[in-house]
Amino acid sequence: MKLILRFLKPHWKLCLITILFVIVDVVGALIIPTFAADMLNQGTAAGADFSALVNTCVKMLAAALISGVATILGAYTCSDLTSKVGADIRSSLYKKTLRLSGADFRSFGTASVTTRTVSDITNIQFALLSCFQMLFPVPVIFVVSLVLTFQKDILMGVILLGILLIIAIVAGIIMKSTAPMFRKLQKKLDTMSKVLLENITGVRVIRAFDKESSEEQRLNTEFSDYAGTAIKVNKRFAILDSISNFAINMFIILVYTFSGFRITAGHFQIGDITAIIEYAMLSLFFLMMAQMVILTLPRALECCNRVSEMMNFSPTIADRKNKWAEEKENCQDVLTFKKVSFRFADADEYTLKNLNFTCRRGETTAIIGGTGSGKSTVASLMMRFNEVTDGVVLLNGVDIREMPQSQLRERLSFVQQRAWLFSGTIAENLRYGNSEATDEQLWHALSIAQAKDFVEALPDKLESFVAQGGTNFSGGQKQRLSIARALVKRPELYIFDDSFSALDFKTDAALRKALIPETKDAAVVIIAQRISTILHADSIIVLHEGEPVGIGKHEELLTNSPIYKEIYDSQTKEASEHE
């Protein structure tokens, strides 16, 4: 609820206008039967006054007109208001998502973050719209109906009050009892999305292993589980529906039963019967509408809780609010690891232990090691995607925790192991880190990245279409485009995390040769499994089970580091066997 109020606050004027239109609409709808009753009373009275009849008729028309205009304007302002609130919540949640660290993201789960941002907020938006249009009028209509009924006849007023109270109590009980079910429903929706996402992204593996039927069964179980709970919820609301219907019909029966006596006793006139029944029917109509809204409320409240949970979540890696330290100008030691150890929050063992090295301007630092030795984790610490457990990472002489994350990431270009491109054009992707780059600069970066030839061969060249994730390009082409994107940014530090693995030896060698003059003013980190990729690095760090077991140049390591020698021997043997 706090969440809704927080996002409604900036639109309070629109909110007030909407409420005003709703009230005018509802009061207008109730005044019409009052005038109708007056006309009936006037028409059936002895010596009917025609001019009074016309007068009431004009008032009735005016009420209908005002109510109609209020309905249209109310619907317009209401959808305007709820769309704005929905958009504000979504963009605020998205901003928060961008600030989450990898561990934070994993704790929520990709499917859940997507469901919260898309479907949960849509649910909230829809519930808000329904509340304004169908729920808020209910108390107004109840109060106005009761006042008008009491004015006509106290007994009828008391009966209507009793019936409305019974309905309100039943609605309250049902809402309370279904709230946990809605919570369950949203969780099931998360699980369903997770399984579905996994199935869609892994569809090729499913087909390749001929697992369609077992996966179909797994999904069907999720679908029927969800449907089962939804049916239970709907059954409860069907009970509320029948009780309300029964109660209002009882009221109408009572009105007809008692009206003869009341008219004879002179408590009200014949036209008042129609008015009282119309008030009850209108109350019933809005109540039915409100029930539909109530049906969505526990779900919307659960969605609010889920969205609030993410909004109020404190990212494990956050910028401090104190004064930032100043980086040293033209610092030769661009990035330094000092006694760095790291353990994942959910792991018992350290993934990296006691790392000490410096990446200097104009030099290439390489990190090599077997699979799972911690190479990518080193890259994630450089970018502060994870926080060091012990020790410190310095950028231009400053602890990276002492600078805003945006400042740190401005200084570096990262090419990840699994190249990722965004949907759009090649040019848009290349300009991702430098929107001002000219076409000439893009072609230059493509030529360094050994991607110029294949981009030139495309009919639309730089304007060629890139599908989401870059799936319309081969692995090697994606890697080269990602490298070109990193080059266009012209940072102080390049991190290539196994970014040459999909390239053939010749292209790999040509690319690294072209990189040397291009990156002469920057520090370069190359993470690789292939020794040929890092052979000429100024400094090579050999990682084994998270520990540095050798640091030096290729020739030094061949004599000093048995593990490096072992990797070298196995790879050269492999290469000669290939030949």
Ligand SMILES: Nc1ncnc2c1ncn2[C@@H]1O[C@H](COP(=O)(O)OP(=O)(O)OP(=O)(O)O)[C@@H](O)[C@H]1O
């Ligand atoms: N989020 C995580 N939580 C716990 N442990 C993790 C997490 N991510 C990675 N690890 C573990 O950390 C270790 C190092 O992983 P990392 O990805 O850094 O290795 P790598 O040397 O880059 O491997 P590869 O060459 O296969 O990519 C692995 O044992 C891995 O299981």
